[in-house]
Amino acid sequence: MTKKLMKGNEAIGEAAIAAGAINYFAYPITPQSEVAEYLCWRLPEVSGVFVQGESEVAVGNMIFGAAASGKRVFTTSSSPGISLMQESISYMAGAHLPVVILNIMRGGPGLGGILPAQSDYFQATKGGGHGDYRLIVLAPASVQEAVDLTILAFDLADKYRNPVMIIGDGMIGQMMESVEFPEKYRDENNPDDFDWALTGADNRPARITKSLYLDPKKLEDNSIKLAEKYKKIVEAESRHELYHVSNDNQLLIISYGTMARICQTVIDELADEGISVGLMRPITLYPFPGAELYAEATKKNIKRVLTVEMSMGQMVEDVERYVVGKKPVDFFGRTGGIVPTPNEVKDKIRELLKPSPKAKKTKSSRKKQIKG
Numbered sequence: 001m002t003k004k005l006m007k008g009n010e011a012i013g014e015a016a017i018a019a020g021a022i023n024y025f026a027y028p029i030t031p032q033s034e035v036a037e038y039l040c041w042r043l044p045e046v047s048g049v050f051v052q053g054e055s056e057v058a059v060g061n062m063i064f065g066a067a068a069s070g071k072r073v074f075t076t077s078s079s080p081g082i083s084l085m086q087e088s089i090s091y092m093a094g095a096h097l098p099v100v101i102l103n104i105m106r107g108g109p110g111l112g113g114i115l116p117a118q119s120d121y122f123q124a125t126k127g128g129g130h131g132d133y134r135l136i137v138l139a140p141a142s143v144q145e146a147v148d149l150t151i152l153a154f155d156l157a158d159k160y161r162n163p164v165m166i167i168g169d170g171m172i173g174q175m176m177e178s179v180e181f182p183e184k185y186r187d188e189n190n191p192d193d194f195d196w197a198l199t200g201a202d203n204r205p206a207r208i209t210k211s212l213y214l215d216p217k218k219l220e221d222n223s224i225k226l227a228e229k230y231k232k233i234v235e236a237e238s239r240h241e242l243y244h245v246s247n248d249n250q251l252l253i254i255s256y257g258t259m260a261r262i263c264q265t266v267i268d269e270l271a272d273e274g275i276s277v278g279l280m281r282p283i284t285l286y287p288f289p290g291a292e293l294y295a296e297a298t299k300k301n302i303k304r305v306l307t308v309e310m311s312m313g314q315m316v317e318d319v320e321r322y323v324v325g326k327k328p329v330d331f332f333g334r335t336g337g338i339v340p341t342p343n344e345v346k347d348k349i350r351e352l353l354k355p356s357p358k359a360k361k362t363k364s365s366r367k368k369q370i371k372g
Contacts, residue, residue: 003180008143009034009173012076012102012166013042015150020186021072021100022048025062027055027081030114031170032104035076056081060088067097068209070197072154072189076102078170079120080111083128089163090129094211094222096196098157100150101135101165104173107337115337116170118257121314124167125286132223134230136164136237137285139256143177149283151182156237158189160229161196167285169310171258171339233287240289243267245278247301250353253279254293254319255308259340263308266345277349285315290322298326304352308345309333 006014013035016024022043026036036052043050053059059075066073077085082103092099103124107117122128124137136156140146146168153164191197198207213219243260244267245252255263260281267277280296282289297305305327307316313331320329332348334340 003178005176005178006143007034007174007176008146008168008171009076009104010038011143011147011179012150012173013038014181015147016074016100016154017042017046017048018147018181018185019072019151019154020188021074021154022046022188023066023071024048024050024074024076025053025059025066026050026076027053027059029056029078029081031106031116031173032076032078032102034173035102035104056084057088060085063099064088064092064095064097067092067099068095068198070189070191070194070199072158073099074102074154075099076104078104079106079108079117079123082120082123086123086129089135090127090131090133091211092163093127093129093133093135093226094131095209096161096226097163097209098154098161099163100153100157101163102150103165103167105167105169107335113337114170116172116258116310116339117335117337118167118169118259118310119312119314119335120167121285121309121311124165125288125318133226134162134233134286136160136162136233136287138164138166139283139285140166140168140172141257141260141281141283143172143175144179145283146172147179147181160233162229162233167257169257169259170337175258237284238287238289238292239283240292241281241283242296243279243281244271244276245280245296246276247299248276249278249299249301250275250303251277251349252297252302252305253277253308254282254305254315255279256282256285256315257310259308259310262340262342263345265342266349269342270346270349275349275353282315288318288322290318293319293322294324294326297323302327305329306349306352307331307333308340310339311335
């Protein structure tokens with residue numbers, strides 16, 4: 001493989017082509033506009049199609065129709081734009097359609113700002129639209145991982161016939177790093193390979209793609225079918241990475257995306273001070289690697305668990321859910337486009353691991369009792 005220096009947004013666009021997704025529909029919004037800029041000239045070179053919709057609402061309906069035809073379909077946006085797509089995302093999940101959606105997150109709520117944030121965690125992992133549905137959610141921490149997870153996203157979307165969302169803060173989209181792509185790119189999907197794809201009525205039973213069920217029992221049956229699919233996803237697709245996790249750790253950090261890279265710097269620098277800290281980085285935010293978190297967080301040596309993210313603590317709920325009160329769960333983060341510095345995180349960890357005055361007093365009084 002040949003290495004190339006590429007901006008994250010452009011590398012993700014090339015990764016989609018490598019995965020055989022040459023049907024792209026989008027509307028420009030910062031900080032992910034470079035994906036569309038790159039693909040508007042790159043896709044014609046591979047006989048691909050790029051349609052800029054008049055809004056993200058329109059784009060959502062475009063990808064619904066294209067996905068129903070059995071083609072690999074891709075769209076990209078940023079936080080407010082993803083909000084506008086929520087209705088169609090719910091429709092696609094209800095209709096069991098494979099699509100891949102990229103969200104390069106910016107600050108919010110509301111129109112917010114264009115600087116990096118991770119405050120769309122709830123929207124991505126809890127189902128930002130209506131109804132009983134979930135998305136598979138992947139969170140890269142580098143440009144290379146963004147490439148690899150984009151290719152994986154299309155495979156997972158096809159495997160489970162479910163929308164997959166890739167989320168990265170604005171830094172992932174804007175930073176430049178060296179990346180490698182597969183030597184052989186995948187061809188477009190063939191709709192004939194799918195017994196659900198709409199290809200026109202050609203001497204076969206009719207196929208219907210929909211999420212509308214006026215009969216409540218049929219609607220419930222579809223929701224049950226979705227729930228069974230999500231159970232399989234949870235069992236098979238959880239992914240995470242450990243960094244400097246050992247039996248010497250006093251504290252375990254949970255962080256994802258580029259924030260996790262900052263936490264790696266924190267861990268390295270604290271090690272020089274004799275403070276042992278480990279990191280667990282979820283790669284899949286749904287399914288969340290809960291069993292693995294429980295196993296690491298409940299080790300005897302761990303005094304506390306610290307969630308670090310660029311939000312007001314949205315991932316904390318999932319961390320607390322899987323730690324189940326076995327260890328204290330603390331939070332540190334910045335939002336609005338402010339990225340926590342290594343020094344800020346180190347100060348928080350030193351504060352958490354500092355013995356309390358009460359504990360010192362108790363220890364001292366015990367010594368006196370022994371002497372007496």
